[in-house]
Amino acid sequence: xxxxxxxxxxxxxxxxxxxxxxxxxxxxxxxxxxxxxxxxxxxxxxxxxxxxxxxxxxxxxxxxxxxxxxxxxxxxxxxxxxxxxxxxxxxxxxxxxxxxxxxxxxxxxxxxxxxxxxxxxxxxxxxxxxxxxxxxxxxxxxxxxxxxxxxxxxxxxxxxxxxxxxxxxxxxx
Numbered sequence: 001x002x003x004x005x006x007x008x009x010x011x012x013x014x015x016x017x018x019x020x021x022x023x024x025x026x027x028x029x030x031x032x033x034x035x036x037x038x039x040x041x042x043x044x045x046x047x048x049x050x051x052x053x054x055x056x057x058x059x060x061x062x063x064x065x066x067x068x069x070x071x072x073x074x075x076x077x078x079x080x081x082x083x084x085x086x087x088x089x090x091x092x093x094x095x096x097x098x099x100x101x102x103x104x105x106x107x108x109x110x111x112x113x114x115x116x117x118x119x120x121x122x123x124x125x126x127x128x129x130x131x132x133x134x135x136x137x138x139x140x141x142x143x144x145x146x147x148x149x150x151x152x153x154x155x156x157x158x159x160x161x162x163x164x165x166x167x168x169x170x171x172x173x
Contacts, residue, residue, distance in 0.1 A: 003027045004116040006105040007097045019121070023102070024113050025093050034086025041085075041092070048099075049092040057081055 004024040033040040041050040060081065064074045098104070108123075110116030 001109050001111055002116075004108050004110060004113065004120075005094060006108060006120055007094070007102045008105050010101040010103070019124075022105070022120075023097065024108070024116055024120070025090050025097070026113065026116075027090055029086050030089035031086065033089035034082050037082055037085035040089065044093060044096075046092055046096045049096065053081075053085065 004026050007023045007025065009018075009021050009023075030040065037053055038050065041053060057078075060077055061074065064077060094104075105124075106120075108116045108120040110119055
């Protein structure tokens with residue numbers, strides 16, 4: 001099942017962030033970013049990524065033309081850039097949201113965007129989490145739990161792919 005990241009817009013001065021403005025970004029390959037990368041970047045308002053895509057595409061095309069590369073090499077290069085755009089579209093979208101100070105609320109798994117939204121909002125309302133972050137609150141450092149310490153492994157513990165404790169790691173008999 002696809003995974004989605006949930007992003008909350010920065011709070012405005014007059015009100016808290018509206019849950020209807022949350023953005024769900026799906027992990028995975030974006031077909032339309034692969035087929036029509038400049039248009040996809042433009043529609044999603046990824047301006048820096050759009051400019052970067054144009055610069056890289058034009059520069060690579062100019063280098064290939066100036067070096068006298070055959071048309072097949074130019075087509076393969078264009079295909080690889082389009083493939084990269086399709087695979088990295090979600091990362092570019094998340095990067096742009098982070099640069100615009102959007103807060104990542106978490107991950108949710110769903111068959112499609114609608115199911116992911118249902119699951120997220122059901123859990124969100126169950127925990128009664130407030131969507132707004134106080135504007136004066138400084139970003140806090142992530143809290144990590146201490147690793148669980150079990151002590152030294154017992155001689156009977158099996159580690160790896162050995163068939164039994166104390167067994168040989170050589171070829172099967």
